[in-house]
Amino acid sequence: MGKTRLEAFSDGVLAIVITIMVLELRVPEGGHDLAALRPLLPVFLSYVLSFVYVGLYWNNHHHMLHATHRVSGRILWANLHLLFWLSLVPFTTHWVGESPNEPWPAAVYGCVLLSAAIAYYLLQGSILAHEGPGSTLARAIGSDWKGKSSPIVYALAIGLAFVHPWMSYALYVLVAIVWLVPDRRIERRLDSPGREVDTQ
Template sequence: MNKERLAAFTDAVLAIIMTILVLELEKPKEVSLAGLWDLRANFFAYTLSFFWLGLMWATHHSHWQKVEKVSEKTVYTSLLMLFLASLFPYTTSLVASDFHNALAQAMYGIVILGISFSNMAISKSLKAINPDTHFGLLYNLTNRSIFIDLGIKAVGLIVSITVYPPAMVYAILIAMIVVGIDTVVHGEG
């Protein structure tokens, strides 16, 4: 498959998913500041999901130009990543509607971790067919930021299931910030 065709398909699916996220936002019972404040968990879950997907898309986009070839394995791992990403509106709405529910938070975290692992599989398949290319943050399996990110998310999932359900969304937010800082400080990306 042509790399541009795969990139365009990925862009289109992610754009649709990000659009569906906003459609899932609950409307306030009363249009007032108090009514909007009551939906703060809704807005937080939406914002976190939107920016997490947006940052993933931006990283894909900025490093995709370095890709010379894609393999069939890259196509299938990309489909897996998009399938998992398509669950974002659903899991985001579960978290938004019951922010302190451990199962909702766990499902959200499992989707996030699944996407992270599928991005690692995409990386591995791209590196196999483009061995001399450095892909930056998303595609560099030796990048310490990836393991920091996965570690924070894994701890968030465990804490979410066992002690404090909202730990998952907070772990994702913290991971985004820490990885961003780590990338700037260490110049990986």
């Protein structure tokens, strides 16, 4: 089956996730200067981090599907699994923003990131199984050290939340920075001579 509806639905869900997150940014009460914004700094920083993560998933999801030619029922369910965990990002973002120094919000935030990373890996695996080892995506991914190491860092961060939450946040930021470094494997593969033409 074609992939157009899957892409459109996923884009819509991620757009709603970002919209819900930004709606949690409230105007400060009882103040009209910059000092009134200071108590909102944790909320804003948690929003920025989560916005970056959702943007990273959108970007990588886009590139992965661009290298995919057709989808199966298994891929559709794997995609819904990923979107489920990403839909929880606004909840955990708000909880972290309201209680940045508490261990459980930091740990649950990490659990959602870990679950989303696993879901993305399963989606990627479903596509690879459907398209075969010689597919454009398989050749582009290679060893995928980022995808394999990120869940390990998330798991470590979840444990560190009970030592000090800000140690967890530092690791979440570190993973985001690693993924922000441009990774053009799929773009290079799609732009290389002799690539398969996607007509979907």
